[in-house]
Amino acid sequence: MADEQHRTDEELARAAKGGDTVAYDALVRRYLRPAMALAWQYTRRVEDAEDVVQEGFHRMVRALADYDDRRPFSAWFYTVVRNAARTAISKDSRRAALAPLTLLQDDPPAPATPDPIAAGDVARAIEDLAPMQQACVRLCDLEGFSSVEVGVMLGINEGTVRTHLHRARKQLRTAMGPRQGMLQ
Amino acid sequence: MMAQNPNSNLPRDPEYWTDLERRIRADAANTLAAYAAAQDVWYDVLSRRAEWLVAASAAAMLILWLALPTADSAAFRWLERSLVPTEVAGSLLGGPAPPSVDVLMVQFQPASSDGAGR
Numbered sequence: 001m002a003d004e005q006h007r008t009d010e011e012l013a014r015a016a017k018g019g020d021t022v023a024y025d026a027l028v029r030r031y032l033r034p035a036m037a038l039a040w041q042y043t044r045r046v047e048d049a050e051d052v053v054q055e056g057f058h059r060m061v062r063a064l065a066d067y068d069d070r071r072p073f074s075a076w077f078y079t080v081v082r083n084a085a086r087t088a089i090s091k092d093s094r095r096a097a098l099a100p101l102t103l104l105q106d107d108p109p110a111p112a113t114p115d116p117i118a119a120g121d122v123a124r125a126i127e128d129l130a131p132m133q134q135a136c137v138r139l140c141d142l143e144g145f146s147s148v149e150v151g152v153m154l155g156i157n158e159g160t161v162r163t164h165l166h167r168a169r170k171q172l173r174t175a176m177g178p179r180q181g182m183l184q
Numbered sequence: 185m186m187a188q189n190p191n192s193n194l195p196r197d198p199e200y201w202t203d204l205e206r207r208i209r210a211d212a213a214n215t216l217a218a219y220a221a222a223q224d225v226w227y228d229v230l231s232r233r234a235e236w237l238v239a240a241s242a243a244a245m246l247i248l249w250l251a252l253p254t255a256d257s258a259a260f261r262w263l264e265r266s267l268v269p270t271e272v273a274g275s276l277l278g279g280p281a282p283p284s285v286d287v288l289m290v291q292f293q294p295a296s297s298d299g300a301g302r
Contacts, residue, residue, distance in 0.1 A: 019220025021213070028208050032201065033194065040193050054208055061212040064219070122191060142191045 009073035017064045027073075028057065035081050037143040038153045041135045042085035052088050056081035078153045125175050126168075133168035136161050 004012065004026035012030075015023035035056055039049035060080045067076060126134055132154070139150045140161070147165065151158040195201070222228065230237065253259035276283050 016216065017219060018223050019216050019218075021209075021216050024212055024216055025205075025209055028205055032205055032208070036194055036204075046193070046195060050204060053204070054211065057208045058211055061215045064215075138193065142189050142193065144189055144192075 010069045010071075013064065013067055013073045014069040016061070017067065017069070024061065031074075031077060034145065034149065034153060035077075037139055037145065038078060038081055039085050041138060042082075042089055048088065052081065052085045055088065056084040059084055072152070074152050075155070079155060082155060122172075122176070125172050128175070129168050129171060130164075132156075133164045133171070136164040137168045137172070140165055 004022060007015075007023070007026070009027065009030070012023040012027050016027060032053070035053045036046075036049050039052035039056070040046065043049045043052060056077075060077055063080065067073070126137055129137065135154060136147075136150055139145045139153060140147060145153070147161040148158050151161045154161070253263060276288075
């Protein structure tokens with residue numbers, strides 16, 4: 001167990017590629033929660049996020065034979081999870097309409113006029129942010145991942161994450177007014 | 185594991201995570217077993233090191249080519265002395281009958297240290 005913790009993702013993936021179940025278990029432990037957080041950004045329901053994550057790990061283990069361990073495992077794995085999420089969402093057009101992150105637009109249209117103070121909570125204020133800003137705020141501020149990690153998870157660079165966070169927090173401060181202390 | 189934010193959208197129950205982890209691991213068991221079985225193929229070891237083997241072979245070829253003696257070098261003259269004399273080979277190959285064992289043994293006796301064997 002302790003040994004597995006000191007191995008890099010790529011070393012674990014290489015071992016798993018050779019059928020090492022201990023290494024695969026370590027990868028699952030390491031990536032389960034981030035994968036769920038990422039999947040939730042697409043599905044907005046824990047049950048659906050769980051399905052996406054299971055499918056993501058299933059696809060990952062099947063694709064391990066083709067994985068080049070000279071490339072970062074995390075970026076590769078999150079791409080697999082995002083694709084699994086898109087596939088799941090595309091199967092449910094109703095949910096697709098409810099999940100704006102499906103499109104993962106870097107520069108989305110401005111959200112509708114918010115009234116988060118009347119709504120009365122941070123969650124509602126976040127809902128009014130642009131999709132990528134929502135994802136960055138949720139993953140960084142609510143789930144506790146770093147901007148570097150979130151960049152890898154969403155397939156964008158860290159600078160873009162910071163930009164989204166900056167804009168989102170600015171908008172949230174404006175929207176929340178005197179209640180902005182809740183944000184940080 | 186990091187502390188979970190109270191506003192997190194993810195489940196907080198540790199049992200939930202344990203159960204999900206168990207299901208995901210179980211789901212991969214067959215595929216991992218197949219990978220493990222594939223490792224038994226002998227050439228898989230070579231294929232995993234194919235790039236290094238190619239590079240090492242190329243390096244060896246290059247070193248060999250660079251180390252080849254030139255026609256006027258001492259090494260080349262030594263090599264020439266070590267080879268079968270041309271006239272002997274010619275007489276054997278161009279002769280009317282194949283050489284007897286006795287002839288071969290005489291002709292191909294190892295050269296003496298002072299080169300008198302030629």
